[in-house]
Amino acid sequence: GESVGLHLPTLSVQEGDNSIINCAYSNSASDYFIWYKQESGKGPQFIIDIRSNMDKRQGQRVTVLLNKTVKHLSLQIAATQPGDSAVYFCAEAFPYGQNFVFGPGTRLSVLP
Amino acid sequence: DTGVSQNPRHKITKRGQNVTFRCDPISEHNRLYWYRQTLGQGPEFLTYFQNEAQLEKSRLLSDRFSAERPKGSFSTLEIQRTEQGDSAMYLCASSFSVYVAGEGLGYQETQYFGPGTRLLVL
Numbered sequence: 448g449e450s451v452g453l454h455l456p457t458l459s460v461q462e463g464d465n466s467i468i469n470c471a472y473s474n475s476a477s478d479y480f481i482w483y484k485q486e487s488g489k490g491p492q493f494i495i496d497i498r499s500n501m502d503k504r505q506g507q508r509v510t511v512l513l514n515k516t517v518k519h520l521s522l523q524i525a526a527t528q529p530g531d532s533a534v535y536f537c538a539e540a541f542p543y544g545q546n547f548v549f550g551p552g553t554r555l556s557v558l559p
Numbered sequence: 560d561t562g563v564s565q566n567p568r569h570k571i572t573k574r575g576q577n578v579t580f581r582c583d584p585i586s587e588h589n590r591l592y593w594y595r596q597t598l599g600q601g602p603e604f605l606t607y608f609q610n611e612a613q614l615e616k617s618r619l620l621s622d623r624f625s626a627e628r629p630k631g632s633f634s635t636l637e638i639q640r641t642e643q644g645d646s647a648m649y650l651c652a653s654s655f656s657v658y659v660a661g662e663g664l665g666y667q668e669t670q671y672f673g674p675g676t677r678l679l680v681l
Contacts, residue, residue, distance in 0.1 A: 455599055481669075481670075483672075488674070489674055489675075490563070490650050490652070490672030490673050490674050490675050491602065491650070491652075491672045492672070493669050493670065493671065496669065536601045536602070538601070546604050546607075546615060546617075547592075547604060547670065548604070549601030549602050549603070550601055551599075551600060551601055552599075552600070552601050
């Protein structure tokens with residue numbers, strides 16, 4: 448399949464370590480945030496979401512943290528596995544809006 | 560496969576030709592979105608449908624672009640008089656929007672993306 452994000456920022460982590468991917472969002476009025484994972488040749492895949500009335504939400508091996516003061520979102524992946532290698536995008540949505548705005552993406556590379 | 564499907568997966572065309580892409584959403588989803596993605600960038604919103612009604616269009620969607628969703632089922636995206644700058648991945652996503660009172664702030668939806676159609680305009 449084709450490559451996604453040839454010139455994206457890259458985060459390299461050792462297999463088994465924890466990964467932290469950061470995202471700065473643009474609109475202080477955004478109230479819904481989503482993290483997506485995109486592998487080569489595939490569409491983005493939903494990972495986890497969070498509303499602005501929360502500052503932390505946990506899923507299976509993933510945690511999203513939201514800091515509204517500095518408009519910052521992070522995705523933590525515990526015990527990173529080779530299958531986690533992909534490009535990760537954050538997206539924000541405005542109240543009652545349907546226009547999801549995606550960030551530029553970060554490539555996660557898991558080293559054996 | 561009950562996910563979002565898109566056809567064709569790849570399209571090569573000459574500048575000036577018209578192309579049409581199809582998206583079949585997850586059957587019970589009421590919303591359908593079109594995005595465009597270029598290498599190194601996140602998806603950019605183009606337009607979305609609530610059932611058969613096209614409710615929002617991005618300024619990126621020039622008059623050469625038109626989208627339809629007859630009967631609120633599948634959707635087509637047509638690009639007329641293609642230009643080299645139209646070369647990109649065109650992604651479709653569908654979702655079911657639901658009000659989540661317990662979360663305190665209203666609508667919640669998860670967008671499920673299709674595999675995309677890669678367009679190359681020569």
